[in-house]
Each structure stands twice: as structure tokens, then as C-alpha cells.
Amino acid sequence: MSALKDKVASVMEEPACAKNQGKDGKERKKGCGKALTPGAAAGGCAFDGAKISLQPITDVAHLVHGPIACEGNSWDNRNTPSSGPSLFRTGFTTDMGELDVIYGGEKKLFRAIREVIEKYDPPAVFVYQTCVPAMIGDDIEAVCKAAREKFGKPVIPVNIPGFVGSKNLGAKLAGEALLDYVIGTVEPETTTPYDIAVIAEYNVAGDFWAVKPLLDALGIRVLANISGDARYNDIACAHRARAAMMVCSKAMINVARKLEERYAIPYFEGSFYGISDTSEALRQIAKLLVNKGAPEELLVRTEALIAREEARVWAQIEPYRVALKGKKVLLFTGGVKSWSVVSALQEAGMEVVGTSMRKSTQEDRERVIEIMGTDAHMFDELPPREMYRMLKASEADIMLSGPRSQFVALKAKTPWLDVNQERHHAYAGYAGFVTLVQEIHKSISNPVWEQVKRPAPWERDGKDEGIRMKDEENRPQDAAPHPSSLILHP
């Protein structure tokens, strides 16, 4: 447990994290996980964050050590597709029972690892710690070590029980597990001056596939994507990349920094959302590679590609820009990447009337202010009640968010688009941006909004008898009306 504490402390003091730099020593120790308010908290646990970050590694077995809750309630619920192996979508858990809690779960965990290896023979097994076994003192690092020796295969402990903190902290700690156990353990067969690593891009809905053809066209090789559509071996080779791109503004910043520190891999922070951010990312990648010795002509080719692709996207979205001009968007990406999406939406001619900054760093905030010209539309917290009011009052034409707030928007009869992990469309790169614009347009222009807003026949005279009346009619004559079935709208 104390090793875990040290890890947590070290990650929380992450020097490359802009948010941390603004804090004094004491504050910094408290780290990025704000103390939660009991009864008024939201968000996933550190285990959740670790799983989100590592699960996209497609060919390994992800084994969760704990009672059924942690895996049973959450497996196979993220849309990060694979171009090959599908083992990552198989849910493995020790499903601890009462006896395991009383006598300890280490033996069961060891047997579970054996079963997984015998049945599925993956290149590696990732073992995730959760709260109950952490409480009773199951030492997963020792079990993984024993299993590594016994089975001659990488068995990676991901010692991040949920209760150590937030999802974000979990993502960072997952990065530490990769640094400690995976990255640098395998040498690539060949290397080129065009090899890069991409960090914290999970290939949600195939996002990365919308970007990869651009890199391919430039002859840039993604040696390791951490971790969308990844193979174990690629990540183990990541230390041989010439340059790295850090995609998400906060998760896994520690990985980027340590790759630089340990292996002299320079990195930049960028995004693939929107036209200008995509172009900027390509430029940065090319620049870093050239700095590290790639031929300079790469810069010229990159500019040529950007010019060609930008012209193409603008032409493709032109028909929608008229329809979307001035449309008001409420954006809740959970903070991460919001600056990037804000600028993308503005490129399409829309106006962002509100965005959540709950999980954002100071740097993110400044970027949003810079893009929007004001901080008037940034919310730290937008309670569902207020969100509902805004949407009902038509203060936004569409909301872009994750599924948790999806039904706040739909109940307010307002167009909604999924921009989180469960979405079904890739929005990254130039092609993804076109899709995003098309999807927004499709949603806003759907005739269903007008249909569902029509008053019911019995509302036309101004009195809403609603369901009340219908129920009374259907009731048998001599039965007294039943209180609970009558009133749906108190």
C-alpha cells in the first residue's frame, strides 16, 4: 500500500501539469482530486480512469480483481474499436465472494491469471486492483510477480483501487504502470526517422482511424498509440519514438514528460478536433521529427497536405455553414479538450453559449477565453436543473455532451449530440470534423423537434388535463381512483 501512496503523491505533484504549478506546496500535495462532497458528488473512480486508459490495448486480457461490482457493472461499455484482436472486449474478473474477502483473494487471483493464460494465451495480462481487495491487503504486485515468473509472460499490476481518487488520477497512474512495466521492454524490429508516439488517444468511435491516413500520407509511422487500437508490443516499443504528441490536455501528461526525461523524446500538446487544430498538430509533429533529424522536406510535404485537405474540408462543410450559422451550442465535454471543440464549432459558424470547465486546468481556461473572447460562458458546475431550464428556454439550439446529461436535453425537447466515449461517430481529423458538422446539422434539422412540441388535443384550450383525464376514463366505474396512478405531474 505504501508504494501506492508514493505513486499517488508523485503523480499529484506532476510538474508538467499546469494546474499544479499554480498551487502552493500544501495545496499541491492534496493533488488534483478535490475532496468530494458526500451526497453531491459525480464522476468515476480511479480504477475507472485506469481502465479507460488501458482497455483500448486490444490484444491483452484485462483482469479485474474484486467483487462483481467493478467489472460486472461496467464491462464492454466503451466504444473504442479494434482493427484486429477483440480480447480487450472480454470481461475478466475474480468476482470475489464472501469467503475470498474473509480469507484473502490472492490465491484466487493467481488461479484466475492461470486460467486466462491457459484459455486465451494473450501477449500480456493486465491485473487491476479495486477497493475491497485493497482494503483486505491483497498484494497484487506480489501475485503478478509470481505469475510472471511462473508463466513467463508479462503480468502487469495496475494497482489503482477506485478509492484513491478521481478518474483523472487513475488515468495518470495507469500511465505510470505502463512506464514501470511495459514501455521500453521490447525493441522494435526496425526504426525510421518518422516514428512517433501518440499519447492519450483512445480511438473512441474510430477517431484515430480518421487521423491515421493523414500521417500515412506523410510517411509518418505511429510506432505506438497509447492506447487506442494498440497492441501490447507497440506500447512496449514506445521508447524508440522520435517525437510524441500528447492528445488530451490532462490525462497521462506524466507519460509524455517521462518519455522526454528518460528517452529524450520531445512532445507537444495538441488536438485533432477541428480544422486548424488538426493542421497545427500535423505541423508540430513534422517540426519535432525534423528537429530530431528527419529530412526537412517533410515540412514542405506537410504544408502541401494541409493545404489540400483544408481546401477539401471547407468545400465539404460549405453547404452546412449557411444552415448552422449563428446556431447556439451548449458544450459539455467534461472539460477535457473543450477548447479544441469550441474552436472547431466556431469554425463551422456556430456560437458556443456555454461550456463546462469542471475538469479543466488554468491553461485550458485561458485557451477558452482566448478563443471565445470572454469567460462569461464558462461554467464550473451546471446543475441538471439549470441545464434543463436553459434548454427549455431555448437558450441553446443543441447540446453536445455525454450520455449522463443526454436525457436532460431530450426531456427538454432539445437536439443533443454525444461527444463522449460512447458515441458512434469519429469526429477527429478533417474527415471527422465534416462528420461532426453533418451530425449537428442532421440533429438540428430533424422534423421530430417540431412534432414533439405540438400541443396535445386536450391542451389546445389551454388546460392541461393530460394523463389525469385519460386514467379516469379507463377506470372501472365503481372503483375509487387510486392516488398514485392519477398524478404524474404533481
Add this chain to the structure above:
Amino acid sequence: MATLTPHKKACTVNPLKMSAPIGAALAYLGVDRAMPVLHGSQGCTAFGLVVYVRHFKETIPLQTTAMNEVSTILGGLENIEQAVDNIYKRAKPALLGLASTGLTETKGDDVAGYLKLMRDKHPEWEGMEVVYASTPDYVGSLETGWAAAVAAMVERLADPSSERLPTQVNILANCHLTPGDIEEIRDIVESFNLQPIILPDLSGSLDGHIPETFVPHTLGGTKVEEIRAMGRSCHTLVIGESMGGAAEALKAKTGVDYTLFDRLTGLEASDAFIQRLMDLTGHPATRKLKKQRSQLQDAMLDGHFYFGGVKAAIGAEPDLLYALGSFLTEMGAEIEAAVTTVESPVLEKLIAKELLVGDLEDLEQRAAHCGLLVTHSHGRQAAERLGIPFHRAGIPLFDRLGAAHQVTVGYRGTKELVFELGNLLWSNAHEPHPDDWRLDHENTQTIARH
């Protein structure tokens, strides 16, 4: 009759089971103006929330006592007090439903005792009931947790009474009844001029209605006053074996006797229910019910061709497994493999070639030569690999519309199920092919040589 094989593997692969605390939370969601709270770390609540948002396609009120490593080791009672107080101040629900988790149970906080103290300390909580169910993640399943929460609610809230209202009955519903099922049961019971108090009543809270304003707790469902009034009902109708404990608890508290129906899907099962309602009230069945029964008979006659001899593999919680398995057997299918989450006496009555506590890996292995796979949405990977017809049933159903409105109870619901499954089997029926009757190769050659 099948004997149940217990779970033997150290590693569960592709879980069928979900955890008890989120079952308890769902039961609380069937109460009007309720706020369920899991006493545990934030992550447990976040996962539960996502499960139900995707299943019901509704906003779901669900909170957490937000335990962390330190508060867990020191004991979480303070967090409970803060959580209850914060929720009281922000949402003022009529019912705050607490459920423990594996984390807090491992520590062993005496929550029940503590809540007693808290009520004295916070007289202002008056008007907000706090109910607590013990639901460690490492015991039981979603079905178990739901039943524990219902038992906790009747134990705490139902008032004993010597009065018996001749037209008021209680209905204790198990977790597999959808809002649509509840609505159907209500219609049937009301057609006998009875007024049912249904607990929990998801048809009020999670039926997809569009509220006028946004509220931070549930809107619709069983009212707390109705739970109190359960002690004055003339009888309790219990749906599902898993609700036996809650029925006993209600009887012990109020003396109201009960009849337990282990399922409401199928002709025979529906007959038993209607018969009981006729006996209770002395009323005949309505014309509508009679008509529905005859329509079901007809559907069974038309549909049996597609079910006869079909080998089915089912993965479900005990009550649902029994209901669906029995229905399929009654239609002429054979249950090749039945996989469930926990042991239950109801499964002693199930007719299946093999019955085991297990996971979807077990189910997939056994379904290879079956003509029908039935389980919740997580069966989609197996169905794809096996290429056999797949019917989704249970929680979660995250990749289909209308999970809340599937009706499979009573004559009408059973008829719907006959059609749905019948159509699925029909569209996958084997078409004749010239190679179907080829004699096997070696034999043909041997005969040619002679």
C-alpha cells in the same frame, strides 16, 4: 428438474451478474420522490448510474457517500451524515434509500445503529424517511439487492394495522418486471375493482414520461404514504421467488397474508394469477381478459411450430431464468443450458438439461449447437460469434430501444413474447438446400465400387 452446478472457475469471463447495491438502488428508484444513495466510493455509483441511464434512457438520481481510502479506514459514518444532510438540504426527497457496498461492508460500519442516533440529532430530517439495506458487492446479485431494499422499506415504513380494506391489495414486484409489465399488472388487478399498492413501482418513475420541470429526485412511483398504508391491505400478491423474504417481512410487520407467484409469463402462470384474483374478490374476469386469454391460446397454436424442438441457451438471474425457461419449455423448446447468477430454490422447478451458476463464457460454450440464445445485451458478442438468433432479456439492455416497455406478463404480455420470439425463430428457420440430403461420402463410394 435440473440440479444446479455451483460456480467453479477462479476467473469469471464475461460476467452475467451485476452487483447487489445497484439492485437496491433500482428498487428505491421505484418510489416517488426518492433519492438512492450508495454508501461507498464514488466509482460504484458512477458505474450504476451509467447502467441505468443506458438501460432506461432516462436521467437517474443516484448519489454516493463519496468514501475515500482514509474515510473508509476511519469508518464512514460521518460521510453518511454529511451525505444525508446535503441531500436533505438540496433535494428534500420523501425517501432516502441507502445501500452499502463491498467497500463499506468490509470495514463493517454499523449503519443501522448509527442512523438511529442521527435521527435524534437531526430532528429537521422529519418528513424525509431514511431506509437502509445491507448489500455487500461480494454477496448475491442485482436481484438479491433489489429484494433486500424492498424488505428494508416495508420493515421500516409499513404501519401495522388491525384494519383490512377489502379492495386494497399490495403487490411486491421483483426486479425483472419492466415499467410496462407493472402497468399491465396494474390494469389486470384494477379490472377486479381492486386498488393495488405496487412496490416498487417503476412504471411511475421510469416509464419515459416527460416532466414539466426538472427535479433532483424521482418523479412518480410508490408514495411513502402508500408504503405505510400497506398494513391495511387485505392481501399481498408477490411476484417472483426472490421477493419471498420481503413478503415475509411485510407479513411479520403487519400480519397481511400473501400469495407468491413464481412467474407471470405463460398461460398457466397467468391463469393462476387470475384465479387468485377471482377468489379474492368474487368478481369474474372481464371480457377483455377473457378475450386476451383466447388470443394467447391462438398465438400459441400459431407459434408452436417455430418453437418445437428448438434448443435454447439462457443466461439470466434466477427469477427471470425461471420465467423465460418455463415459457420456452411450454412452447416446445428444450433448455439445453441455463446459466444463472446465484442459487435460488425456484430453479429446482426448472426443466433444463444443464443448470449452472456461471458467466457468459459458460453460456457461449454451451450454446454452440443451440438455435436460440437468450440473455441481456452483453450476450451480443457471443451471439455474433455463434451466429445464432439472439433474444435480449434482463438488465442491462443498452443496445435496444424500449427496454422499459417490453411486456411479457399476463395473457397479453405472453402473447407479445410468443410473437417476438416466434418471429425471431421463423426468420432464422433453415431453408432447404440440395446438399441437405447428401449421403455421406464414404458410403457413396463403397456402394459405387460394388
